[in-house]
Amino acid sequence: MGLWPQCIIVVMLALPLMTCAPTSGNIAGDVQAAQQPTVVQRATPVAMRTESSLLPPNGLPTTGTLSKTPPDTCPVTRSPNPPFTPYPPYPRSAPGEDEFWYGTDSLWTAIPQTGAWSDLPHNPEGYTQKVFWWRKGYSVTAEPEPHLTVTGRRLDASAPLLNVSRATNASAPDIQSAMLVGVDFPTLGCWEITGQYAGTELSFVIWIAP
Numbered sequence: 047m048g049l050w051p052q053c054i055i056v057v058m059l060a061l062p063l064m065t066c067a068p069t070s071g072n073i074a075g076d077v078q079a080a081q082q083p084t085v086v087q088r089a090t091p092v093a094m095r096t097e098s099s100l101l102p103p104n105g106l107p108t109t110g111t112l113s114k115t116p117p118d119t120c121p122v123t124r125s126p127n128p129p130f131t132p133y134p135p136y137p138r139s140a141p142g143e144d145e146f147w148y149g150t151d152s153l154w155t156a157i158p159q160t161g162a163w164s165d166l167p168h169n170p171e172g173y174t175q176k177v178f179w180w181r182k183g184y185s186v187t188a189e190p191e192p193h194l195t196v197t198g199r200r201l202d203a204s205a206p207l208l209n210v211s212r213a214t215n216a217s218a219p220d221i222q223s224a225m226l227v228g229v230d231f232p233t234l235g236c237w238e239i240t241g242q243y244a245g246t247e248l249s250f251v252i253w254i255a256p
Contacts, residue, residue, distance in 0.1 A: 112234050114164045116253035120202060120236035122161030123148060123250040130154060136180065141220050151182040152246040164255035171209050171230035173254055178216060179225040179241050186215045186223045194225045195242040201251065202236040 116122045125146040131138050132147060132154065140147050140156040148157045156178060166173040179194060191214060198208025209230040216226045231237060231254045240249040 114255040162253040173231040192225045198239040206232040
């Protein structure tokens with residue numbers, strides 16, 4: 047009779063030790079971003095994964111779990127060699143000191159040299175950023191609401207799709223006429239963004255950091 051309570055206690059104490067072991071997973075495959083943009087360009091898909099350290103129960107990763115520097119598992123888009131340089135009247139260099147032009151005359155954008163956007167404003171929709179797009183000959187006056195479509199998906203974990211505003215325009219001496227959308231990233235992590243305009247498609251990969 048005295049042995050049974052001891053056995054029950056041993057079993058109950060053993061259960062947490064058997065079920066609380068951490069799991070880990072690596073992204074399958076070796077992924078490398080395309081560095082020479084073409085008129086129609088798609089980034090290489092990356093295997094999807096769900097990792098508890100990146101996606102807590104509320105779906106938003108804590109800032110302590112991700113680095114500001116893109117990991118090797120995120121194939122962020124880097125400046126091509128030779129670099130893309132648009133023709134005048136567009137500036138030869140991207141407007142930001144830490145940015146480079148990426149794309150072709152048919153459609154291009156500006157990407158940070160670091161491959162990451164960090165410290166973005168946060169709202170209930172996610173982490174907010176403005177993304178500018180250019181096309182040779184695009185005119186703000188002729189098309190104030192361009193037929194630009196922008197989509198985005200997270201590559202390194204399951205997440206809702208990118209929330210994108212309706213396309214509008216922007217104009218200034220240092221950028222000339224540009225197309226503009228506002229985006230909200232539902233989570234931090236590795237994201238692929240794709241723009242489509244006038245039969246041209248351009249994709250790039252960016253790390254959304256704390």
